[in-house]
Amino acid sequence: MAPTVLITGASQGMGKATAQLFAQKGYDVVLAAREADRLHSVAQEIREQSCQALAVPTDVSDSQQVNALVEKALDAYTRIDVLVNNAGICMTAPMAKTTQQDWQDIINVNLWGYIYTIQALLPHFLEQKSGTIVNVGSFGGKVPLPNMTAYCTSKYAVTGLTETLRLELEPQGIQVCGVHPSVTNSDFLERAVFRSEATSDTENQRQQMGEILKSPVASQPQDVAQAVWDVVQHPQAEVVVGTGAIATTAHRFAPSLTQWLLQRSFSN
Numbered sequence: 001m002a003p004t005v006l007i008t009g010a011s012q013g014m015g016k017a018t019a020q021l022f023a024q025k026g027y028d029v030v031l032a033a034r035e036a037d038r039l040h041s042v043a044q045e046i047r048e049q050s051c052q053a054l055a056v057p058t059d060v061s062d063s064q065q066v067n068a069l070v071e072k073a074l075d076a077y078t079r080i081d082v083l084v085n086n087a088g089i090c091m092t093a094p095m096a097k098t099t100q101q102d103w104q105d106i107i108n109v110n111l112w113g114y115i116y117t118i119q120a121l122l123p124h125f126l127e128q129k130s131g132t133i134v135n136v137g138s139f140g141g142k143v144p145l146p147n148m149t150a151y152c153t154s155k156y157a158v159t160g161l162t163e164t165l166r167l168e169l170e171p172q173g174i175q176v177c178g179v180h181p182s183v184t185n186s187d188f189l190e191r192a193v194f195r196s197e198a199t200s201d202t203e204n205q206r207q208q209m210g211e212i213l214k215s216p217v218a219s220q221p222q223d224v225a226q227a228v229w230d231v232v233q234h235p236q237a238e239v240v241v242g243t244g245a246i247a248t249t250a251h252r253f254a255p256s257l258t259q260w261l262l263q264r265s266f267s268n
């Protein structure tokens with residue numbers, strides 16, 4: 001029987017690349033994201049390569065939808081071996097321009113979305129005494145990025161969730177790993193929110209980010225998919241993918257220096 005992976009945010013970007021890679025490697029894949037048409041077309045592409053794929057349109061910020069996702073996955077494939085928590089949204093805004101609704105939206109998807117899938121799957125992993133949970137965080141969950149307080153708060157929380165849960169579950173045969181991408185040329189600009197004092201600044205920020213995504217400093221979704229595959233094959237606590245690895249290491253050893261540098265390179 002083929003192993004099964006359940007991937008959230010699998011309709012595009014890193015989640016789609018991860019689904020395609022796991023399918024090529026022989027996994028049955030369960031795909032979750034909100035927009036049904038795009039999700040079904042990814043599942044169809046995978047099936048055309050003679051692999052098994054199930055698309056379950058799901059909003060991960062709704063615990064009932066997440067419970068239904070896990071039930072449907074288990075009905076279809078009987079067991080799940082790997083969970084990849086990847087669905088996320090991004091926001092760049094100063095604190096004064098971040099509304100309570102913004103905070104709720106970002107925490108609901110980037111943190112609660114991960115907690116809901118883990119809670120729904122954990123009884124199954126504990127029963128089978130095996131399983132791997134990969135939480136896709138961000139280098140913004142290892143290093144503070146100016147004007148990204150809400151996003152970094154959600155991703156620092158994912159780092160804490162990952163590191164602490166790893167301690168708890170490893171003795172029970174369940175691996176918990178963090179994959180932290182740096183800037184990656186995915187489709188995230190489609191959903192990313194930019195807010196600043198003046199509308200023209202907002203447009204500039206979006207354009208600047210578009211240019212960074214096309215530059216050689218940006219990773220590709222396939223790089224992150226490969227990192228996810230590698231940590232499933234050879235479990236490790238965490239991996240930082242791409243150029244953010246330098247900032248992460250520097251921040252660990254010289255936090256004041258990196259904060260000073262980051263403030264100057266990222267602020268408007």
Ligand SMILES: NC(=O)c1ccc[n+]([C@@H]2O[C@H](COP(=O)([O-])OP(=O)(O)OC[C@H]3O[C@@H](n4cnc5c(N)ncnc54)[C@H](OP(=O)(O)O)[C@@H]3O)[C@@H](O)[C@H]2O)c1
Nearest residue numbers: 009011013014033034035060087088138183184186187188
């Ligand atoms: N791209 C980067 O530079 C970068 C850097 C560091 C970390 N990351 C992290 O990497 C992960 C993947 O990002 P990406 O760049 O591949 O993003 P992306 O291209 O925007 O894809 C995001 C995926 O998540 C899904 N999604 C969003 N909200 C959802 C919700 N409420 N419920 C279910 N699915 C939802 C989207 O589909 P629907 O909209 O149809 O739901 C889509 O499939 C995220 O956690 C992100 O924070 C990205």
